[in-house]
Amino acid sequence: MQQAETSPWSHTHVFDEGNLAAEKGTRLVMLITATMMLVEIVAGWWFNSMALLADGWHMSSHAVAIGLSALAYSAARRYANDRSFAFGTWKIEVLAGFASAIFLLGVALLMLSGSLERLLSPQPIQFTEAIVVATLGLAVNIACALILHAAHGPGHAHHHGHAHDHHDHHDHHDHHAQHDSHADEQPLGDGRPHTHAKPDQRSDPDLNLRAAYLHVVADAATSMLAIVALLGGMVYGWNWLDPLMGIVGGILVARWAWGLIGDTGRVLLDREMDHPVVDRVRQTLAGNTGWQSPPLIDDLHVWRVGREKFAVIASLVSDDPALTPTAVREELSRHAELAHISVEVNRTGDLRALRPPAAT
Numbered sequence: 001m002q003q004a005e006t007s008p009w010s011h012t013h014v015f016d017e018g019n020l021a022a023e024k025g026t027r028l029v030m031l032i033t034a035t036m037m038l039v040e041i042v043a044g045w046w047f048n049s050m051a052l053l054a055d056g057w058h059m060s061s062h063a064v065a066i067g068l069s070a071l072a073y074s075a076a077r078r079y080a081n082d083r084s085f086a087f088g089t090w091k092i093e094v095l096a097g098f099a100s101a102i103f104l105l106g107v108a109l110l111m112l113s114g115s116l117e118r119l120l121s122p123q124p125i126q127f128t129e130a131i132v133v134a135t136l137g138l139a140v141n142i143a144c145a146l147i148l149h150a151a152h153g154p155g156h157a158h159h160h161g162h163a164h165d166h167h168d169h170h171d172h173h174d175h176h177a178q179h180d181s182h183a184d185e186q187p188l189g190d191g192r193p194h195t196h197a198k199p200d201q202r203s204d205p206d207l208n209l210r211a212a213y214l215h216v217v218a219d220a221a222t223s224m225l226a227i228v229a230l231l232g233g234m235v236y237g238w239n240w241l242d243p244l245m246g247i248v249g250g251i252l253v254a255r256w257a258w259g260l261i262g263d264t265g266r267v268l269l270d271r272e273m274d275h276p277v278v279d280r281v282r283q284t285l286a287g288n289t290g291w292q293s294p295p296l297i298d299d300l301h302v303w304r305v306g307r308e309k310f311a312v313i314a315s316l317v318s319d320d321p322a323l324t325p326t327a328v329r330e331e332l333s334r335h336a337e338l339a340h341i342s343v344e345v346n347r348t349g350d351l352r353a354l355r356p357p358a359a360t
Contacts, residue, residue, distance in 0.1 A: 019307075022209040023073035025151030029144040029216065030070050033063040036140050040133070055133050061107055062215045065100045069212040072096030087305040087340070093208035094267045100211035101260035104218060108254035111222070115246030125242060127234035134226040141220035148213045152206065206307055207264050214256050222249040270303040277310050277337055278302045284331050285316070292320040295328075298346070309339035316345050
C-alpha cells in the first residue's frame with residue numbers, strides 16, 4: 001500500500017549516463033600496455049638488456065593506473081542501481097582519477113630524482129638500443145592515445161528519472177529528479193510555456209578517462225624527449241642532454257598530475273559553488289515575472305552528481321502565494337543539467353508561529 005502511494009514520486013538514483021566507450025577503451029589500452037610490458041621484460045631478461053627491463057617495469061606503473069580506470073568504470077556501472085549510493089556511483093570514477101593522478105605525480109617525482117642522479121653521476125648510455133626501445137614505446141603510446149581519444153565521446157545509455165514532490169509537516173518541501181525525456185515545451189502552472197534550457201555547449205571532461213589519457217600522453221612525451229636526447233648524445237656527444245630531458249619531462253608530468261589532482265579533488269569535495277550553473281540557478285529564481293517579487297534565497301547548495309549533472313537544494317523565503325515549491329521546481333527544471341532538485345519555501349508567518357509567545 002505504501003508503495004502504491006509513493007510510486008508517482010519515486011525516482012532512480014542513476015544521475016550519470018556512464019561512458020561505455022571509455023570503459024572499453026581503457027580495457028583495451030590496459031591490455032596493450034600490459035602486453036608490451038611483458039614483452040620488454042622478457043626480452044630484457046633474454047638479451048640481458050637493462051634498458052628493456054627498465055622500460056618494461058616503467059610501463060607496469062601505467063598498466064596498473066590504466067587498469068584502475070577500467071575497474072572504476074566497471075564498478076560504477078555494476079553498482080549504478082544500488083540505492084545505498086545516495087547520489088549515484090559516478091564519483092567512483094572521479095576517485096579513481098584522483099588516485100591515478102597521485103600515482104602519476106609519484107612517477108614524475110621518480111623521473112626527477114633519477115634524472116638528477118644521472119646528471120650528477122653520468123653513466124654510459126647504449127644509444128642504439130635505447131633509441132629502439134624509446135621508439136617502440138612511443139609507437140605503442142601513440143596507438144593507445146588514439147584509442148582513448150576516440151573514447152572521449154559521451155556514453156549512449158540514457159537515464160530517465162521522475163519528478164517527485166514531498167512535503168514536510170509545513171508542506172513547504174519539494175524534491176525533483178529531472179526526467180530526461182521531457183518534451184521541449186511543457187505548460188507551467190500559470191499557463192506559460194515551459195522550455196527546457198540546454199546545458200552549456202562545452203562538455204565537462206571525463207576525469208577518469210582524462211587520468212588514463214594523461215598516463216599514456218606522459219609516457220609518449222617522455223619517449224619523445226628521450227629520443228631527442230639520445231640522438232643528441234649519439235651524434236654530438238651531449239650525454240648531459242639525456243638527464244636534462246628527463247628533468248623537463250618530470251616537471252611536465254608533475255604539472256599535468258597536479259592539475260588533475262585539483263580537478264578531481266574539487267569534485268570529491270563538492271567545491272562547485274563557483275560553477276556557472278549556480279549563477280543560472282540564482283538568475284532563474286530572480287527573473288521570474290509570474291511572481292510578485294523574487295524570493296529571498298536563505299540557503300543554496302549545488303553539487304555535481306554526474307559528469308554534466310548537478311543536484312540542487314534551495315531554501316527560500318517568500319509570502320507570494322504563487323511561489324510554491326512546485327512552481328520553483330518547474331522553473332529550475334528548465335535547466336537540463338539539474339538532475340535532482342529539492343526546494344523548501346518558508347513563509348514569514350511560519351517564523352512568527354515558531355517564536356514563543358512574549359512574556360506578559
